[in-house]
Amino acid sequence: MKTAFITGITGQDGAYLAKYLLEKGYKVYGGFRRTSTPNFWRLEELNALHDVELIELDILDTGNMVRAFSKYLPDEVYNLAAQSFVAVSFEKPVLTGDITAIGVTKVLEAIRICNPKIKFYQASSSEMFGKVMETPQKETTPFYPKSPYAVAKLYGHWLTIVYRESFDIYGCSGILFNHESPLRGIEFVTRKVSDAVARIKKGKQKFFDIGNIDAKRDWGFAEEYVRGMWLMMQQDTADDYILATNETHTVREFIEHAFRYVDMDIAWIGHGINETAIDKKTGKTVVKINPKFFRPGEVDLLLGDYSKAKEKLGWEPMVRFNKLVEMMVEADLKRIK
């Protein structure tokens, strides 16, 4: 039986990965940060809460991790812990750097001290491409980060390569494009929209505020992406791979399809920050632009070429944009009593 240690077990990917590894017969330890009210609803929803061993862990504390890895002897460590919200990183750049960049050094140091044979997965991000240098983005596309978050992720990405080349540690990075699911946090745009549309449909809410609706993202289904993470860890040599769908859509399209799914036809009126969406049937406003949600630095377009993952790992996404939107809205409709 293999043993895996997942940092960031309370997040969307942590929960799906735990479930996936449990199904593969792994012993799974899940690291979570101490808070007054720990948040295990995702593991609970996937029916995995009682099969994962939860370990209080802080990736800012190297000693804490050295003790954990010495005690639980993982074969594989998946580093999914991060301050993962791009918008927050503009307000908390130091904290973001500490957790999302320096935190990676601490996890890698703990591995180097305890057992350099432990395999390491780093959650890298398409945000590193930022102001994109070519489209679609490939593993070889130069990076141009546009936020403190993206800079921090770039640090973790390169550090993983440095530990691989300098200390012979099996360190791989998954450059994951946006990946969503019904377990996505409400602060991210997809879940914010699916939740609000479901509430509007059920008469619990009248409208919602949104930021830049013309941003384009390559959105896939998180459950499929965790399989890609595992595949990256099973190769003869460690490498970096893009996981994406090779399709890009605007936030606007996401909103339109979410409403369409609940049989509401919307029309956009006005321009810029005065643009709104109305329900064509009632004429009522259902979406308003709010400058509060604009970012000081925006990533306009992401589109990932996953052909390396397809060729070398045999990985390919099945769930495409429309189905993803529908799955998320459906789950939120069910959540509303």
Ligand code: GDR
């Ligand atoms: P992103 O995801 O920044 O791409 O990073 P997010 O869903 O937050 O934003 C996507 C795009 O939507 C625009 N947007 C809004 N975003 C939010 N959150 N709220 C709004 O109201 C809103 N209105 C418009 C944003 O400006 C942006 O262009 C995600 C995170 O999961 C990262 O951790 C991960 O690394 C990358 O995906 C891949």
